[in-house]
Amino acid sequence: MKFSIASWAFFLFSLIIAADAVSLPVLPRAGKGKGKGEGDHNGDGEGGGTRPTLDPANWPNTTAALVGLHKNLCEIPSIAPNELAIGDWLATYLESRFFTVEKQEVAKNRNNIFAYMGSKNRTKTLVTSHIDVVPPYINYTYHSNGTITGRGTNDAKGCVAAQIKAVEGLLAEGLIGEGDVAMLFVVAEETDGAGMIKANSLGLTWESVIFGEPTELKLSLGHKGVLRFNIEAFGKAAHSGYPQLGINANEHLIEALHILSKMKLPGSDLLGNSTLNYGVVGGGTAPNIISSYANASVAIRLAADPLSVRTLVNETIKDLSITLTWFERFYGPQYLDYDVEGFETEAQAYGTDIPNLKGSHKRYLYGPGSIFTAHSNAEFVTVTDLVKSVEGYKALIMHTLS
Numbered sequence: 001m002k003f004s005i006a007s008w009a010f011f012l013f014s015l016i017i018a019a020d021a022v023s024l025p026v027l028p029r030a031g032k033g034k035g036k037g038e039g040d041h042n043g044d045g046e047g048g049g050t051r052p053t054l055d056p057a058n059w060p061n062t063t064a065a066l067v068g069l070h071k072n073l074c075e076i077p078s079i080a081p082n083e084l085a086i087g088d089w090l091a092t093y094l095e096s097r098f099f100t101v102e103k104q105e106v107a108k109n110r111n112n113i114f115a116y117m118g119s120k121n122r123t124k125t126l127v128t129s130h131i132d133v134v135p136p137y138i139n140y141t142y143h144s145n146g147t148i149t150g151r152g153t154n155d156a157k158g159c160v161a162a163q164i165k166a167v168e169g170l171l172a173e174g175l176i177g178e179g180d181v182a183m184l185f186v187v188a189e190e191t192d193g194a195g196m197i198k199a200n201s202l203g204l205t206w207e208s209v210i211f212g213e214p215t216e217l218k219l220s221l222g223h224k225g226v227l228r229f230n231i232e233a234f235g236k237a238a239h240s241g242y243p244q245l246g247i248n249a250n251e252h253l254i255e256a257l258h259i260l261s262k263m264k265l266p267g268s269d270l271l272g273n274s275t276l277n278y279g280v281v282g283g284g285t286a287p288n289i290i291s292s293y294a295n296a297s298v299a300i301r302l303a304a305d306p307l308s309v310r311t312l313v314n315e316t317i318k319d320l321s322i323t324l325t326w327f328e329r330f331y332g333p334q335y336l337d338y339d340v341e342g343f344e345t346e347a348q349a350y351g352t353d354i355p356n357l358k359g360s361h362k363r364y365l366y367g368p369g370s371i372f373t374a375h376s377n378a379e380f381v382t383v384t385d386l387v388k389s390v391e392g393y394k395a396l397i398m399h400t401l402s
Contacts (some may be wrong), residue, residue, distance in 0.1 A: 017387075033063035056142075061170070064386055066237045067142075069093070070161035070386060073131075074140040074150050080132040083187040087131060090185060090285040091225055097168065097310055099183075101159035106187055106198045114202065116169070122204055127167065127393065128196075129159040129212030129367070130189030130353065134375050140145075140313045148163045154369020154381040159212025160370060162386055166393035171217055182206075189353045192329070196356035199363040206360040208337075208400035210393065214259045214369035214381075215351050219340060219396075223365070224271050225302035225332040225355075227309060230295060231256055232323045233283070237292040246290030250283040252321045253294035257281070261300070263316050271303035271333055271347050301349055306332045331355040340399045345394070364396055 008153055045100075056064065078086040079289075091101045094115045101186025104112040104119070113131070116123055133152040140150035152158075167183060170176040182204075186195030233253040238246025257278050265274035275300060302309060310326065317324060334354050338345050343366070354363055368389035369381040 005075045012138070022147060053324070055198050062165070063383070066161060066165045066386055067148075067285045067383060068301060069164065070148070070153070070158060071142070072155040073161055074148075074152050077137045078152065079135045079137060080188055080191045081107070081110055083132050086109070087111045087113050087185075087187070090131065094164070094183075094338055102264050104198060104202065106195050108196070110187045111123065111201050112187060112195050112199055114199075115181065115184075116178075116182040117180075120179040121182065121202075123179055123182040124207045124208045126184055126209045126361075127163045127181060127212070127396055127397065128184040128186065128209060128353075128357075129156045129163060130187070130195065131157070131160060131185045132190050133157070133196075134190050137331065138377065141229050147380050148383065149380040151379060151380070152365075153379055155371070155374035156189070156212055156214065156251045158369050158381045158386055159215070160387040160390065163210075163393050165214055166390045166397060169390065170394055170397060175398065176401065181397055188352065193353055193356045197296060197352040200356075200358050202263045205359050206361045208364065209357060209359075210364045210366065210400070211352060212355055212393075213348075213350075213365060214238040214367050214374050215346065215348065215365060215369050216370050217344070217368060217392060218366070220336050220365035221338055221345050221347045222270060222335040223352060223354070224274070224335060225306055225330070225334065227300040227302055227313075227330045228327040228353050229298050229313070230325045230327075231298060231317075231386040232325070233321065234323070235290065235292045235294075237285075238290040240288045242368050243290055246292070247292040248290050250291040253283055253296060256317055256322045257296060257298075258300065259316060259320070260313070265300065265309060265312070266304035266391070268303045268333065271344075271349070274303045274309060275301045277301075277348075301351075303333055306330050328345075330353055334363075336365050338364070339385035340364070340396060342395065354397075362400065364393055364400075368395060 059212065072089065076086040076089055077153065086105065090113050091103060094101050098117040099117060100119065102114040106112055121389060138151040152307040163183060163263055163399050167181055187197060189196065210280060233249040235247035235249030235252065260276060265276065267273040278296045278298045280297040283293035300309060348371065352365065354365065368385040373379045
């Protein structure tokens with residue numbers, strides 16, 4: 001019987017993982033009990049059940065390894081577009097665990113990390129999340145109640161760490177092998193999606209893809225789409241003491257934003273209402289000058305067909321003294337797969353990289369942490385939920401391979 005170098009590496013990896021592994025605590029997945037929500041900041045996590053001892057000295061080896069990996073990831077700043085250091089570190093880590101690793105260049109000093117077992121990069125299942133984060137960087141801090149705070153702790157480095165440990169755990173248990181699962185960790189999810197868009201050029205397809213984002217350990221039913229546009233208003237500058245000599249661009253912009261904010265947008269039973277937000281507004285040069293220019297950037301979270309909403313917006317503002325420019329990139333509501341027993345389910349109002357990965361694969365969305373603290377100065381995840389999410393990802397992976 002002949003073994004390739006890749007096969008020997010895979011065999012050695014399995015031995016190392018198995019020798020190092022201690023079974024994760026058997027915890028009920030989300031929906032298996034009524035516990036305090038993650039928003040309580042008390043380290044209990046969601047779903048009740050046994051949780052690891054809060055003193056790290058008493059953790060099982062697998063919990064310590066999970067938290068250690070998570071800590072290393074979170075302590076490397078990776079605010080887009082500065083993801084080079086975390087990508088390099090992650091590639092080195094995965095290679096040390098005997099995965100085959102490919103770096104896919106998205107732009108200069110920006111790489112996706114693609115990893116798989118042995119020599120088969122074509123697998124049945126893909127697990128994926130993103131390694132970029134939003135600003136500002138916030139230091140990683142472990143708290144004695146089992147809460148971990150810092151930028152990226154839940155969005156989405158908690159997902160990255162848990163996905164990796166889930167794959168390692170299934171390998172150690174002999175439940176998966178070469179050709180079953182690959183991992184993809186992308187850049188630029190928080191900005192323009194360039195990382196996942198570039199991943200399409202790998203030329204690979206999968207039967208199922210498991211995406212990692214904070215869902216409070218619930219399996220997502222779907223999430224909203226997004227439309228974006230800019231508004232510009234042009235006026236004529238004049239002394240503010242003689243407003244009749246000028247044209248106030250600010251007034252035109254404010255009128256348009258008011259009308260748009262009162263517009264009734266279509267929604268859906270699953271995703272609720274579509275919502276509009278003008279997040280960036282600017283105009284004028286000084287309080288004693290009639291404003292000659294004003295602008296705003298607007299985003300609509302879509303729970304309905306994007307083209308019908310776009311038509312509605314155009315019709316609403318057609319008679320106003322403003323110019324509207326649509327962003328070319330948009331996507332509609334995303335309806336996901338959730339045919340897995342043992343998980344609570346919920347729809348999300350945020351957007352993800354899911355529509356950027358093309359293909360006919362089944363699509364699952366799951367992860368530890370809450371979107372309610374993601375992007376905030378109070379971003380956090382609990383050790384309990386990190387551990388539970390490893391079990392959740394393992395269950396999802398095994399379901400997709402069954």
